[in-house]
Amino acid sequence: MTKTITFNELRRIKDCLPDGSMHRIADELNVTVQTVRNYFGGNNYEYGKNCGxxxxxxxxxxxxxxxxxxxxxxxxxxxxxxxxxAEEK
Structure with a gap:
């Protein structure tokens, strides 16, 4: 399934993620952390892949x-x- 959003919205999502989220996602999907960063607009393809x-x-x-x-x-x-x-607190 595809999704269309703005680049700034994608970056806002990334910026709102708590510390360690990139590693958590990478671990669960068995990909490199750099691949997850590239998904959110990074561009280091030496250590990570393009994820569509x-x-x-x-x-x-x-x-x-x-x-x-x-x-x-x-x-x-x-x-x-x-x-x-946060709501439970």
Whole structure:
């Protein structure tokens, strides 16, 4: 399933993730941490792979088409966990 969002929205999601989230996602998917970083707009392909991220010029940093939403879905689950824990306090 594909998803289309803005680049700035993708970066906001990354910036809201708690410390260790990149490692957690990488470990669960058996990929390198750099591959997860590349998914969120990084560009180090020497140590990481491209995970189906396509950026087109446009407003709000450009339009991003995610061919595979697995990392995005995991990031959103982590953010929901964080929100739930914050509400319980």
């Amino acid at each position: 991220l396509h950026i087109e010029p446009g407003p709000d940093g450009g339009i991003v088409v995610l061919d595979n939403t697995t990392i995005y879905d995991m990031a959103m689950s982590i953010l929901q966990e964080e929100n739930s824990m």
